[in-house]
Amino acid sequence: DSFDILGDGVKELLVGRDDGVLEIYNFESADDPVLRYDHAFSESIASIQGGCVGKDGYDEILASTYSGWLTGLTTEPVHREGGSGEELKLSQEMQSKISSLRNELEHLQIKVLQEREKYQQSSQSSTAVSSVPAFSVNDKFTLNKDDASYSLILEVQTAIDNVLVQSDVPIDLLDVDKNSAVVSFSSCDSE
16 A cells, blocks of 8 residues: 655655565655565554554554454654653543453453353263364465575464474475474475
8 A cells, every 4th residue: 555654745655575574665766665664563464554543643553364353553752751750640531541441352352261161061961062173274385586486375373283294306495584483393204
């Protein structure tokens, strides 16, 4: 998307990437765009849009991710500084926002406990049936021309415990910054 998030009268380029990185580029000169800000999400960005959503006078960037999360980055200051010995006074609007969020959090915690208890009861009954839920998998296998390697990117809406890669030819696995996997090799039975 293009949007004037910096408020300088020139639209910035908003980029959401498959690897979860959100970038804001500014066109300060006629040459190349300059990276002004970046933020890393834990999953790929499906859509990005700039605009004024939450509070008048404060522009925001909204990004939707692969699993459906909607995240907003705002220009509204979140920290307020007070002088020495001064108490920080919250506006009535901010106090009601905090109270509303606390109530919503308590409601969600109660709901999670109820659902967990309901699941425990149903899984211990004699008529319980176990089934594997169907998950949509977002996968990419792309060639990196610079170092002649392939990148395998897997995204699922649940935690990934194991990934098994089986190959008829010898392969080398390269470590990357975003990788937190523990790799183990085993030989295959030729039959």
